[in-house]
Amino acid sequence: MESQPLPRVFIDGEAGTTGLQIRERLAGRRDLSLLSIDPDRRKDPEARRELLNAADLVVLCLPDDASREAVGMIESERVKVIDASTAFRTAPGWTYGFPEMTRDQRSAIRAATRVSNPGxxxxxxxxxxxxxxxxxxxxxxxxxxxxxxxxxxxxxxxxxxxxxxxxxxxxxxxxxxxxxxxxxxxxxxxxxxxxxxxxxxxxxxxxxxxxxxxxxxxxxxxxxxxxxxxxxxxxxxxxxxxxxxxxxxxxxxxxxxxxxxxxxxxxxxxxxxxxxxxxxxxxxxxxxxxxxxxxxxxxxxxxxLGKGASGACVQSLNLMLGLAEDVGL
Missing domain, CATH: 3.30.360.10 (Dihydrodipicolinate Reductase; domain 2)
Incomplete structure (x- = not known):
């Protein structure tokens, strides 16, 4: 029986404080594949666009305006997004990434394609x-x-x-x-x-x-x-x-x-x-x-930087990809 491909994750802004922490939590995991931009093309918008649309899930660790721009670059409807900025935390169509907030929140995150990571x-x-x-x-x-x-x-x-x-x-x-x-x-x-x-x-x-x-x-x-x-x-x-x-x-x-x-x-x-x-x-x-x-x-x-940032992000990522919620945490 042919095995299913691992879900691909791209962290846009992985060099920042939160991005580094998320990458450390995901590094070495065998249940997903991390995509990284070629260092020589880091400032190339087309290189970013390619990865934003090639991933199964994108984590945005960017300033608010840059996050909005990145979301606008995602053309594929199958790409799921977690945004770590404040840009979408109260925006319509975005699910708040605090699984324990209410009894229904965890299910909402599992079903979501757009999740805002809490502050x-x-x-x-x-x-x-x-x-x-x-x-x-x-x-x-x-x-x-x-x-x-x-x-x-x-x-x-x-x-x-x-x-x-x-x-x-x-x-x-x-x-x-x-x-x-x-x-x-x-x-x-x-x-x-x-x-x-x-x-x-x-x-x-x-x-x-x-x-x-x-x-x-x-x-x-x-x-x-x-x-x-x-x-x-x-x-x-x-x-x-x-x-x-x-x-x-x-x-x-x-x-x-x-x-x-x-x-x-x-x-x-x-x-x-x-x-x-x-x-x-x-x-x-x-x-x-x-x-x-x-x-x-x-x-x-x-x-x-844990439950207040990178840990919460990984928790929502696991839910959105149908993985065990506590993996990497």
């Missing part, structure tokens, strides 16, 4: 908020804020060079807040895919470390309808992600233990080190409540 901050935020909106614990119109810190790799080659370079071009900043215009490019997908009526107040920051992310959503539970308890919030998250391999929700005992027995100076919790999941495709969620149950801090821990 790193939105992955943590949506992972925390969407189940609460769906469960009716968090009204869609409720004002929500989110604080987050990422390693500087999330800013791409420019920010990496700045943090790793020597002065005068380099920086010695230990912590850098940004997005003070309140118009961060992730806000549209954070609003739409979380199910909220309004964008959250988003306070992103970069720390002086390369990789890893911590995303926090503080909630005034006393102001919510029905005044849900921290346990109810946690139980809603656990129900939403029951059986999921790549999304884990810490139980009440674990969170209480982290708060009390294992907290360091000033209540520091070592397990919430933003670098602790680096290299994985895991998203870990935590719920910490005040003693009177009136307030809660919801935290998401992930690798901004």
């Amino acid at each position: 790193c901050y939105p992955t943590g935020f949506i992972g925390l908020v969407r189940p609460l909106v769906d469960a009716g614990l968090l009204p869609a119109g409720f004002p929500v804020s989110v604080n987050a810190i990422s390693g500087y790799s999330g800013g791409g080659k420019g920010l990496i060079a700045e943090f790793e370079g020597a002065r005068p071009k380099g920086t010695q900043d230990a912590f850098r807040t940004y997005g003070l215009s309140l118009a961060h490019k992730h806000l549209p997908e954070m609003r739409i895919h979380s199910g909220l009526d309004h964008a959250p107040v988003f306070a992103p920051a970069v720390g002086r470390y390369a990789q890893g992310m911590l995303v926090e959503v503080p909630l005034a539970l006393y102001a919510l309808p029905g005044r849900p308890s921290p346990d109810q919030i946690r139980e809603a998250l656990q129900a939403a992600y029951a059986g999921e391999r790549f999304v884990q929700v810490a139980d009440a005992e674990a969170c209480a233990g982290l708060q009390k027995a294992r907290a360091g100076a000033a209540g520091h919790v070592p397990e919430l080190d933003p670098e602790s999941l680096n290299g994985s495709n895991l998203l870990k969620l935590f719920v910490f409540g005040s003693p009177d149950g009136a307030q809660a801090r919801l935290l998401a821990l992930l690798d901004n």
